[in-house]
Amino acid sequence: MGFREKRAWIMLASTLGVYGVYFIAFGRAWATGQGVGLFAPMATAIVVLAIIQIMSLVGAAALAPSEARAPVDERDRAIDQAAARAGFYALQSGVALALAAVAFGIAPALAANALLAVMVLGEVTRAVWQIAGYRRSAA
Amino acid sequence: MKIANRIRWLRFAHGEMTQGELAARIGMTRQTVAAIEQGKYSPTLEAAFRIADALGEPLDAVFQWQGEGGRPPL
Numbered sequence: 001m002g003f004r005e006k007r008a009w010i011m012l013a014s015t016l017g018v019y020g021v022y023f024i025a026f027g028r029a030w031a032t033g034q035g036v037g038l039f040a041p042m043a044t045a046i047v048v049l050a051i052i053q054i055m056s057l058v059g060a061a062a063l064a065p066s067e068a069r070a071p072v073d074e075r076d077r078a079i080d081q082a083a084a085r086a087g088f089y090a091l092q093s094g095v096a097l098a099l100a101a102v103a104f105g106i107a108p109a110l111a112a113n114a115l116l117a118v119m120v121l122g123e124v125t126r127a128v129w130q131i132a133g134y135r136r137s138a139a
Numbered sequence: 140m141k142i143a144n145r146i147r148w149l150r151f152a153h154g155e156m157t158q159g160e161l162a163a164r165i166g167m168t169r170q171t172v173a174a175i176e177q178g179k180y181s182p183t184l185e186a187a188f189r190i191a192d193a194l195g196e197p198l199d200a201v202f203q204w205q206g207e208g209g210r211p212p213l
Contacts, residue, residue: 002170073167074183075174137174 003060003067004076005134008083010056012127018049019120026113038109042116079133087126094118141205146176149194149201156194165189 022045061068098114106114150156162172165186174180175190182190191201 002168004168005170067168070162070168071166073171074186075171075180076168134170137180138170 001138002134003064003070004072004079005131005138006060007057008127008130008134010053010060012124012131014049014052014056015120015123015127018045018052019116021045023113023117030110038112042112075137079130079137082133083126083129086129087122090125091118091122094121142181143178143203143205144176144201145203146172146190146194146201149196153194161190161193164193 022041026041095115095118098111098118101114102111146161150158150161158172158176159169162169165172166189167186171180171182175182175186187202188198191198194201
């Protein structure tokens, strides 16, 4: 498995893990009617995700430095382009749904989290598309 | 896959060149060379020329079209 495929797996696993915990915690707090802070939990999730991703990528690069230094080639670019396109369509669809929800007057905390969920959806779609692209052409 | 290739055979004919060595010569990753070699990825024309150049062979000695009326791999 090449470094860029490992990177896609790291992005997928860390995004699902961190935002999975975040959205479960948010959903529970919302369902029980507890006060839900908006800025602090979101900022914490973003910072934790960034730390996990940076540490994982540095670790993966340290385990296979030659793979990490390998140039991005035409296959990587083709896979990235297809994944970015899929991620964009997911993002676009999600934003349309979130805007519709805002138009129906959902609470600001829910609207903000819906938009965050849409961004997560875009990133997850992109990572899944990258992994599928690498797996399809894996030797 | 309608494009067959003789990269594996030609690598060994050129001093048992590894996939990594070929990849380094043409500016690709080893995984992409492996994918091309196994017919799971079709390279661009430029990459095909680079591979042929690195193996010291003309393009049609490395890649063969296998579409209708195409010849079987050598």
